[in-house]
Amino acid sequence: MAVFRTIVGLLPQILLFMLVGGRLDLLGGWNHTDSGFGVLILLFFVTPLATAILLVVEAIQYRKGTRGETATGSFFMPGLAIFLFLEALALDLYILSQLRMH
DSSP states (O other), X not given: OHHXXXXXXXXXXXXXXXXXXXXXXXXXXXXXXXXXXXXXXXXXXXXXXXXXHHHHHHHHHHHHHTOSSSOOOOSHHHHHHHXXXXXXXXXXXXXXXXXXXX
C-alpha cells in the first residue's frame, strides 16, 4: 500500500512538471512529439482516476479502523487522499482552461 500511495502522490507532480516543462520548453523538444502529447494525455486521465481510487481505499481503511469502541483512527491518510484528489482535479481544470480552439 505504501508503494501505491507514493505513486499516486507523485502523479499530480509529474503532470504539473510535464505541463510547466512543456510550456517553458525545458524538455528538449520532446514535448513537440507525439509521444510527449500521449504521455500528457495519459497523465491527464490517469491522475484523477488513481487519486479517486486512493481516496476510496483510504476511506474504507479509515472506516475499518474506527469501527471498534476505541475509535482511535487518524484522519491524516484520508485527508492526504482528499488533498491529492483535489489537486489532481485542479490541475486537470487548469489544463482544460488552457485549451484553445483553432
